[in-house]
Amino acid sequence: VDSDGTRVFRLVAQEGRTELLPGLTTTTWGFNGSYLGPTLRARRGERVAIEVTNGLAEPTTVHWHGMHLPARMDGGPHQPVAPGSTWRPTWTIDQPAATLWYHPHPHGQTEKHVYRGLGGLFLLDDPSAEVEGLPSNYGVDDVPVIVQDKKFHRDGRLDDEDDGNEVGLLGSTVVVNGTYAPYHEVTTERVRLRLLNASTARTYAFGFDDDRSFLLVGTDGGLLAAPYETKRIRLSPGERAEIVVTMEPQSVVHLRSYEPDLGSVAAPFAFGGNDSFDVLELRAARVLAPSPPVPGVLARLPEPDVPPGGRVTRRFVLQDRQINGKRMDMERIDEVVPVGVPEVWEVRNDDLVPHNFHVHDVQFRVLTIDDQPPPPELAGRKDTIYLEPRRDYRIALKFEDYVDADFPLMYHCHLLLHEDEGLMGQFVVV
Template sequence: MSVSRRAFLALSLGIGASGAGCFLSKTNGSTAKDQTFVHPLAIPPVLEGVNRNERKVFDLTVQNGVTSFFEGSKTPTMGYNGTYLGPTIRAKRGERISFRIHNKLHEETTVHWHGLHVPAVMDGGPHQKIAVDETWKPEFTVDQPAATLWYHSHQFHRTAIQVYHGLAGLFYVDDENSEKLSIPSEYGVDDFPIVIQDRMFNRDNSFYYSNSMHDQMMGMIGDVFLVNGVVNPRLVVKRQRIRFRILNGANAQTYFLRFSDSREFFQIATDGGFLKSPTSLTELRVAPGERAEVLVDLKPNDDVVLENRPQDGSGRGGMMNRGRSNESKGVLRITGNDTLRKSEEIPASLSAVRNWLPERAVKTRRLVFQMGMGMMSRSGGRFTINGRSIDINRIDQTVKLNDIEIWELVNRSPIPHPIHIHDIQFRILDRNGKTPPKNEQGLKDTVLVEPNETVRVITQFEHFADDKSPYMFHCHILEHEDGGMMGQFLVRKGR
C-alpha cells in the first residue's frame, strides 16, 4: 500500500521536529545574504595514471582519515588517496586502463564507475566487494564520448554512510571532439570540478548521520554545503569565461542552482557528454548523481555567488529542511580578477548526440517506484520497485544484447526519485508525454522522476553480455537505495 501524501507530510514533519535537538546546526539559519566565503576552493588533484604494458594503471587507496572543515575542528572521514573525496581520474576514449584499488578501511567497500560503460564484473556494484586489506584490480577499455562521470562506494546497505563520509570522486573522459572545441579546458584555471554536497555536524564536529525514520524516508539532508570538501568556499578566476563541471554528490537533496544576480549561463553537457548545442539558463536543477557542465562569463572585479534556491512541495523544500530558512543559500563565491583574459566565442555546435528511434525498440519495460506502509511501522523499511525490494540473489530483468528498449519510470510516491541505470546512457523521450527541456536532451544515466510522473527513456544494451553478473538500477537517494529501492538486470546474448 502506498503512503498517502497527507500521512506522509504529517509523519515527516513530526519526526523532523522530534529529532531537531540531536545535532548542531553550523548555519543557524544563515542565508546567502549574510554568509562569509573565506576558504579557497580546493581543486582535487588529477590522477593521470602510469603507462605500463600498453595500458594506463591507476592506484587508489580507500582509507579512513580526519578532515578539518571548520577552524580547529577534526571530523572522521573517508577518502580515496586522501582524507575526504578522491582525485579526478582522467582517461581518453580508446585507452585501456586498469586499477589497483586497495581497501584500507575497517570494513568492506566497492568502487562503482558511475556513468561508465564497462563489463558487469568491472562495474563496482554490490557484487564486486573489496574485503579489508585486499586489492581489487578491474580493467577495461574506455569506449564512450567525452563526459564528466564519477566514482563512489556502492557497498550493499552501506552506500549512503560511506558516500556521506567522503567516498566519491570525479572521472573525466576526453575524446577528439572535446579536445577540438573552443571551450575552457585548462583544469583548475578555467575548467573547474565542482562537487556539491550537504552535510550535518554533531557538536564534536563529527558528521551527524541519522537512521531516524524521517531521514531514511526523505534521505539525509544537511544544512552545511561543501564544495570539493570546503565549507563557504571562494574562487578567484583569471579568465573571462569559466567552465563548471557540476556533480550533485549529495545523498538526497536536489539542488536548484542560480547566480545571486540571476545572470545567464549556458549548459553545454549532461551526464553522458555534450549537448548538441549550448542551452541558455538562469537556473539549473541537478538531482543526486546527476552532472551538468556550464559556462559562465565574468567581468573584471565581478563578485557573484552561486546559490541554491530551496523549493516548496514534493519533499524539496519545507519538509526537507527541518524548519530552517527557505531563502537562497550560498554555495560558492566567485570573484573576478581586476583583469581577465578574453575567451573565444562559445561554439554554436558542440556534438552529434546519439539517439535511438522509438519504433526500433523491441520492448518496453515499466518500473514503478513506491514507498510502502511497511517502513512507516518500522517493519522493514520498504522502498520498492514493482512492489519488491532488492534481493541480491534475485534477477529482476533480463535484457538481450544489442536490443533497443524503452523503460517507463513511474513514480507512485510523494517525493521525487533520481533513477540511475548502470552500464548505459539513455535519452529521455518524454515526461508525462511532454518533450523534455533542451538541457535534458542529451545522454543521461540518471533522471529525476517527480511524484505522479512517468518518464520514458530509450537506450541500447551493447558490447557486454554476462549470464551471471548483473548490473543495477535504483533510486540515487542513497538511503532509498540502501533501503531496498534497487533492482538487478542481466544482459545476455540473444538465442
C-alpha cells in the same frame, strides 16, 4: 601508464581527519587522502586499470558511475573489497567525453560510505570530438564543483545518523570539494564549472546570486548538441551538469542553490524544497584573459534509437522502497535485457516523496515526460534523472555490448538511503 599502454590508477580508501568546519576536525573517509578522492582522467579508446585498495576496517566497493563497461568491472554490490585487499578492474574507455564519477556501492551501506567522504570525479576526454572554445584548463577555467551537504554535532564531528527524514541525510552546511565557504579566483573571461551533486539525499537548483544566465553545455553523459542558455539547473543526487559562466573583471558572483522545485511531493519543505545555499564564490581578477566564445554546436547527438513505434519494452514503478512491488534481492535477477536491441523504459515515481532513477553501464535519452518532449536540460545523454511524483518518464536505452548472463548490473533510486533500503533492481545483458 603500463608497458602495454594501460593507464593505471591507484585508489586507497582510508580513514582520516578533515577540517570540514573551520577550526574543527572530524573523522572522515577518502581515497588517497582524508576526504573525497583524486580526479581520474582518461581518453576515449584508452585502456584503464584501477587498483582499488580498501584501507578501511569494513568492506566497501567502488562503482564507476556513468561508465560503459563490463558488468564485472562495474563495482556494484557484488564486488565487495575486503579490508586490506585490492581489486583491479580494467576496461577500455568507449564513450563520449563526459563528467563521470566514482563512489562506493556496498549493499545497504552506500549512504554512509559516500556521506563520510568516499567519492571523486572521473573525467573522460574524446580526442576525436574535441570542441574548440570550451574552457578546458583544469583547475583554472575548468573547475570541478562537487557539492555535498553535511550536518555536524556541536563539537564539529560529522553527524552521519539518519534522523528519520524520508529522503535520508539532509545537512544545513554545504561543502564544495570538501571545502567550507569555498571561493575560486577567476582569471579568464569564461569559466566552465563541472557540477556534481554528490549529496546522498538533497536536490539542488543551481543558479547565480545576481540571477545571471549561463550556458549549460553538458549533462551526465557528455556535451549537449548545442549550449542552452538558462538561469537554473536542477540536479538530484548523482546527476552532473557542465556550465559555462561569463565573468566581468573584478566582480564577485556566487553560485547558489535556490529552492528546488521537487514536483508534486507531499511536503517539499521536509525534503529541502525550501532550502537555499551559497555554494561557491567566484572572484574575478582585475584583468581577465580573453576566452573564445562557446561554439553554437558542441556535439553530435543522434536521434535516440527506439523499438518499432517507440513501444515501451519495460515499466518500472517506484513506490515504498520497492520497484514493481519488489525490494532489492542480491540473489534475484529482475530483468534480462537483450544486447544491441533498442529499449524504451517507462519509469514512474508513485510516491509523494522525491526519487530519481539511475541505470548502470549506459547513457540513456529522455524521450518524453508525460508524453511531452523533455526540456533542453534533459535532452542530452543521461544516466540519472529526477522523477517528479506521478509522472511518466520514457527513456531510450541500448546496451551495446558486454554480454554477461551471470553478473548483474543495477538500476535504482540514487537517494542513497532509498537505495540502501531496497529501491534497486538487478538486470543482466545477454
